[in-house]
Amino acid sequence: MVRVLVGVKRVIDYAVKIRVKPDKMGVVTDGVKHSMNPFDEIAVEEAVRMKEKKVASEIIAVSCGPPQSQEVIRTALAMGVDKGIHVEVSGSEYETLQPIHVSKILAKIAQKENVDLIIVGKQAIDDDSNQTAQMTAAVLNWPQATFASKVEKGDKELTVTREVDGGLETIKCKIPAVISADLRLNEPRYATLPNIMKAKKKPITKMTPQDLGVDISPRIKILSVEDPPVRQAGVILPDVDSLVTKLKEGGHIP
Amino acid sequence: MNLRNSIIRLQSKFYFWLIIEQSHISLHFQLLHLGKDWPAGFDIFRSRLHNAFLKNKDVKDPEKIKQLIGHGQYIVKEIEALYMLKKYRTLKRRYYQ
Numbered sequence: 277m278v279r280v281l282v283g284v285k286r287v288i289d290y291a292v293k294i295r296v297k298p299d300k301m302g303v304v305t306d307g308v309k310h311s312m313n314p315f316d317e318i319a320v321e322e323a324v325r326m327k328e329k330k331v332a333s334e335i336i337a338v339s340c341g342p343p344q345s346q347e348v349i350r351t352a353l354a355m356g357v358d359k360g361i362h363v364e365v366s367g368s369e370y371e372t373l374q375p376i377h378v379s380k381i382l383a384k385i386a387q388k389e390n391v392d393l394i395i396v397g398k399q400a401i402d403d404d405s406n407q408t409a410q411m412t413a414a415v416l417n418w419p420q421a422t423f424a425s426k427v428e429k430g431d432k433e434l435t436v437t438r439e440v441d442g443g444l445e446t447i448k449c450k451i452p453a454v455i456s457a458d459l460r461l462n463e464p465r466y467a468t469l470p471n472i473m474k475a476k477k478k479p480i481t482k483m484t485p486q487d488l489g490v491d492i493s494p495r496i497k498i499l500s501v502e503d504p505p506v507r508q509a510g511v512i513l514p515d516v517d518s519l520v521t522k523l524k525e526g527g528h529i530p
Numbered sequence: 531m532n533l534r535n536s537i538i539r540l541q542s543k544f545y546f547w548l549i550i551e552q553s554h555i556s557l558h559f560q561l562l563h564l565g566k567d568w569p570a571g572f573d574i575f576r577s578r579l580h581n582a583f584l585k586n587k588d589v590k591d592p593e594k595i596k597q598l599i600g601h602g603q604y605i606v607k608e609i610e611a612l613y614m615l616k617k618y619r620t621l622k623r624r625y626y627q
Contacts, residue, residue: 290620290621291569314621459618459622466610469556469559469563470560472563
């Protein structure tokens with residue numbers, strides 16, 4: 277039986293149209309619907325399935341962020357996680373919080389809680405960093421199995437199928453280890469209303485990065501945030517001749 | 531003895547209706563909760579849901595009510611599956627194509 281730690285991030289909901297703030301220093305987050313990072317949902321689901329298969333004994337969900345991050349911890353608890361830890365980072369500190377800081381926090385909690393396995397989503401859909409799993413493994417000096425699409429636990433080791441360019445790779449690694457979940461790992465369950473109600477009784481511990489001895493002073497400075505380029509409008513041409521002339525003009529055909 | 535039997539019968543009838551009432555209310559809340567994520571907006575979902583429940587307000591037959599609640603639970607599962615599929619497809623389009 278292993279103890280599992282899952283990382284969950286609160287991000288702007290995948291269905292929301294992102295708008296850049298007028299001062300170009302970030303995106304509009306006020307009054308915008310937030311939810312759990314979809315890849316983290318997959319990570320939570322994998323941990324819960326491990327518990328259902330009696331592979332995992334206890335699951336702990338961690339989220340770093342403003343007080344509202346507790347909502348995603350609640351969602352994780354409703355999906356079947358046993359307890360939550362909320363590491364409070366808010367305001368300007370949260371804007372410059374980077375995977376390096378989060379990985380140090382996760383590593384500290386993993387040591388404190390004696391966990392054997394860390395499962396996180398491969399990346400968050402807001403900053404798309406794809407660094408937290410790798411850095412956490414490095415900080416702890418644990419093996420890493422990233423982009424997992426299948427995880428099987430043996431006696432003392434894990435067999436993980438990884439999504440790599442143009443195919444799959446199967447690796448074996450010892451426990452303790454860090455896993456990052458890819459899209460095809462599983463289909464996460466929906467946090468139903470009765471389960472959300474029941475999850476209100478589960479405990480959430482609150483702490484700060486200072487309690488864990490992690491320095492979260494900024495490593496980066498945001499210079500500018502821009503919208504992606506807009507696709508140019510096309511034109512409809514009346515006949516083949518004008519199409520050929522147009523293509524010649526553009527230098528696409530000789 | 532006779533009185534006691536009829537009290538028990540009344541009680542069990544009362545509990546039966548209580549259970550039906552509870553599952554009816556919890557179904558309504560479950561569906562409302564799901565409606566918060568409805569793509570076309572919560573208000574449209576809520577009014578349609580209200581109409582769907584209102585349509586069957588005169589149903590008194592317990593068997594029929596059970597059947598309708600069963601249908602509602604089927605709808606809950608369908609909506610959950612719809613949301614999951616929508617999310618999966620969006621992510622696949624954004625990150626894998």
